[in-house]
Amino acid sequence: xxxxxxxxxxxxxxxxxDAIRRVRTAEAERSDVVVELRDAEKARxxxxxDELRSVFAEVPDxxxxxLFTVSGGTPPRLWVDMTAFVAMGRDRRTFRFLKDTxxxxxxxxxxxxxxxxxxxxxxYVAERIVERERALEGDWLLNRIRRDESKPKxxxxxxxEAATSLRDNQNLGWVAAAFLLxxxxxxxxxxxxxxxxxx
Numbered sequence: 156x157x158x159x160x161x162x163x164x165x166x167x168x169x170x171x172x173d174a175i176r177r178v179r180t181a182e183a184e185r186s187d188v189v190v191e192l193r194d195a196e197k198a199r200x201x202x203x204x205d206e207l208r209s210v211f212a213e214v215p216d217x218x219x220x221x222l223f224t225v226s227g228g229t230p231p232r233l234w235v236d237m238t239a240f241v242a243m244g245r246d247r248r249t250f251r252f253l254k255d256t257x258x259x260x261x262x263x264x265x266x267x268x269x270x271x272x273x274x275x276x277x278x279y280v281a282e283r284i285v286e287r288e289r290a291l292e293g294d295w296l297l298n299r300i301r302r303d304e305s306k307p308k309x310x311x312x313x314x315x316e317a318a319t320s321l322r323d324n325q326n327l328g329w330v331a332a333a334f335l336l337x338x339x340x341x342x343x344x345x346x347x348x349x350x351x352x353x354x
Contacts, residue, residue, distance in 0.1 A: 196243040197231040199269075203241060203250065204233055206273040210280060220283060235276055236283065239263070252276065 204211075204225055211223045222234040233241040239254040244265065250272040252263040264275040 192247060193227075193229060193231060196247055197225060197227060199243060199248075199250070200225050200231055200233045200241060203269055203272055203276075206269055207276055210273075210277050214280065214284070218284065218287065220287065221280065235279065239279065241272065241276065252279075 204223070207223070211221070214221055214223075221236050224234050226232050226234060230242050235241070238256070239252070241250055241252050243249065244251050249265055249267050250269070251265050252272060252275055254261045254263055263279065264272060266272055266275075
């Protein structure tokens, strides 16, 4: 194993301070490249956010489902809601619309075209708004049914219920009478047959 390190100029370097300075400089250059790439990704996502600004403005104020923010993390992301976001692909030119689900992360769309991605995000937002409206409508309908069931019945509705109950009781009476009549006829036929056999 050699004790010396050959530098860029071809000289042997035995100074730890010089070696540390050189390593830090190389790391700074690498991190500058990473920062530039991250800034480029963030700029493309902000371009997409500009395309979607009018869509974001049309979302009802009472709908707090959507985020519509570009995060500056690694990698940068344009968050649409808590589970869906747009990030850049490995080539730094491809937009990837991703959604986290119970079964894992799903790719909704992958494209280099800003317009196509903006259309896809717009459709996604519209679908989510319609789903939310349906859920709210369903909740409202269930609450109304519960409220109607808890109210005491009065007026014509109560009379209709009483008439239905009376009709059901009459039908039950006819069924019971037919059953008893069938037993009586069966007993008479059986008694008659036994009488004929004995005689």
